[in-house]
Amino acid sequence: MKNFTYTIKDAKGLHARPAGLLAKEAKQFNSKIIITVNGKTADLKHIFAVMSLGIKCATTVTVTIDGEDEDVAALALEKHIKANL
């Protein structure tokens, strides 16, 4: 299992489009990917679940990846999040 944390820099927080792009990115991998914020979790491949967490700017999130391709997935997702959020 792998995980990483990140503090959202985008002023708009994790709104619809980034949530969608993030879900798209996550769907490429087999591993189970969970995003956690303030004790609440959501499946990162599910755009509505992620949006309903209401993640704002300056919030710290933890992404947990568990599965065969967790190494590749963790790298790719961390890169994606840093670049887009």
Add this chain to the structure above:
Amino acid sequence: MLLLKGKGVSAGIAIGQLAIYNQSLNSIPHYIVANPEEEIQRFQKAQQAALENFQQLYTTAIKEVSEENANIFEVHQMMLEDCDYVEAIESIIRLQKVNAEFAINITAKKFAKIFTDMEDEYMKARASDIHDISNSLLACLDGKKTIQLSFNGPSVLAATDLTPSETMHLAKGKILGFITEHGSANSHSAILARALGIPAVIGVRKLLSKISANMTVVIDGFTGDIYLNPDEKTLANMTQKIETLKYHQTLLKELKGQPNITMSGKEIKLAANISGPQDLAAVLENDADGIGLFRSEFLYLENKKIPTEDEQFTAYKTVIETMAGKQVIIRTLDVGADKNIPCLKLLPEDNPAMGCRGIRVCLMQPEIFKIQLHAILRASAFGNTAIMLPFITSVDEIHAAKIILEEVKTSLRQDNIPFDENIKLGIMIETPAAALISDDLAKEVDFFSIGTNDLTQYTLAIDRQNQNLSSFFNPHHKAIFKLIAQTIESAHKNGILVGICGELGGDPDLIKIFLDLGVDELSVSPPAILPLRKKLRSLE
């Protein structure tokens, strides 16, 4: 003529024929299906069709609007493919053995509620995205391919509401603007209208019951006013406004990005006066060199309580960051008994113009002053900021303010909160006293800004609001120019900059005089910037 009122969400004015778009609001069919798996396949086919539609809309939008605005259709595609959404619909079909339309409707309601229950305004508005994609699915199930509407020439559209898909479809058919009963300023339709540059007004209650097809309509996207079958006077008035807008558009094209420089190379800075972050769009559009006056009162006027430091900090930071390195001069709280703000508990006065106002309020209520300075200093870490004190009449006032400012700076340093250590401090010159001792004042601060409105009042001892006195009121009185000249001389003698932030600065006929006097900056309301630039560039 009938006047309707709504909320303007996209700027512009249009005059045209009314076209009514009445989406057939069929009730959702609800019946049992013999073969749920077949029904699921029917749903999946519709999903595919809807996805293709969104793809097409995305491609069209990229061409006609912009990538950023086209993205809504990409988001809708992603939502339509969301596992939770799809599984919810399919399991309802399977378990309840019902038709797809019914399953979609139930699911839409459930998901929409998740968003409307959220606190954040942006998230609340996403409920409409759910409705949009669900409606697209329903339309595909119904076999409707595209939205039909025919116009007799360019028209203003009226509808109960418009989804982004509909807005894009209809824009192709040349709509001049749209009016809806529902909607929100953050809805994608409003965003698209702004991107398309057409006026839009929402929230016009019972709109459809008040109109009929082929009425002439004037839509004012600035004020939210709708004139149905306008009379001659209104028509003439609004046509004139359209001309003014068009002229402004040409100015923008011609002058945006051009330097503020005369033909012989003399320069002057042209900045903007604002009342809050809501004015930022106009500042950027009109190509201001910075913000010469940020009237901080708006936060106090809007609230019944003293705005918290964080509320102030957020507003200041937004403005400072958006201006990306261009100077933002924040004037500290400038109110008096006439602009009374209940939370400040100012006593009523016989002579509010001569009373407890400007810096006096802050020096008498230092706790409030400290909160504001704390917020401004914190925000200064995010860009190019300056502080300006209003209504100064003596060196002592500046010293008193500086003591308080130093206390706030010390406290921030102790708490390890970053701020701009080199933040500039300036003052308004808006009283005869300040102008007359400007030589002494210039040694105490980093810049002056001349508030010509109040300077004129106090110098001529006249109330500029009093209509009866208009024959005595001369804003170009020699005395005012003498004081301005003296102020500029004192400033430059002491090596500091001087600007004008009063209304006089916005008069293109005076710009030559100000140039000759050596004014360094004119700060005006955003629409006045480009006409000034035009005049400036035509001077020797």
